Amino acid sequence: MARRGRVELRRIEDRTSRQVRFSKRRSGLFKKAFELSLLCDAEVALLVFSPAGKLYEYSSSSIEGTYDRYQQFSGAGRNLNEGDADSNSDEDPSSIQSRLKDIFSWSLQNNADESDANKLEKLEKLLTVALRNTKSKKMLAKQSSSTSSIGQNSKRPSGLDEGRA
Numbered sequence: 001m002a003r004r005g006r007v008e009l010r011r012i013e014d015r016t017s018r019q020v021r022f023s024k025r026r027s028g029l030f031k032k033a034f035e036l037s038l039l040c041d042a043e044v045a046l047l048v049f050s051p052a053g054k055l056y057e058y059s060s061s062s063i064e065g066t067y068d069r070y071q072q073f074s075g076a077g078r079n080l081n082e083g084d085a086d087s088n089s090d091e092d093p094s095s096i097q098s099r100l101k102d103i104f105s106w107s108l109q110n111n112a113d114e115s116d117a118n119k120l121e122k123l124e125k126l127l128t129v130a131l132r133n134t135k136s137k138k139m140l141a142k143q144s145s146s147t148s149s150i151g152q153n154s155k156r157p158s159g160l161d162e163g164r165a
Contacts (some may be wrong), residue, residue, distance in 0.1 A: 012110055022050065030058050043069070064144070071136060 013019040026048055037044040037060035044068035048056040059066060 018051075025052075026056060033058050034060075045070075064140070067140065098116070099126075104128075 012021055032048065033044045033046045036042050042060070043060070043066055044060045045063050046058045047063070050056065057063060136162070
């Protein structure tokens with residue numbers, strides 16, 4: 001049996017060839033995700049955006065549930081690493097609004113021109129956490145709106161029932 005040589009990883013210049021390779025690799029990746037979840041009873045969620053911006057997704061359970069679990073896990077690690085117990089990404093919008101108001105009032109009280117490095121670092125952490133929470137909420141909102149409009153079956157990756165040569 002002839003073995004394949006190593007493939008040199010570089011961008012495929014021909015647009016058609018690149019799209020064909022993307023489709024084949026994407027279906028292979030989704031198949032591996034499905035096999036991993038089935039064989040190892042692992043919770044798997046996979047999101048792939050095509051170069052054109054189209055969303056392809058697979059989840060062994062629910063993507064929202066897996067993403068929430070990821071946020072809790074990464075939030076816990078972030079809290080331990082940074083020592084910031086206030087950064088909770090599950091906050092409701094009114095709580096985020098109040099946090100932003102706190103940041104604004106804090107920045108007015110502590111004039112940035114007269115602040116030392118420690119005060120500015122604290123402000124930077126507050127703003128970073130607020131931005132991270134906002135991005136998470138935005139991503140969840142986009143995902144839930146695109147999931148409802150796409151209507152794809154997220155329990156099984158597309159192309160698994162097609163034969164392989």
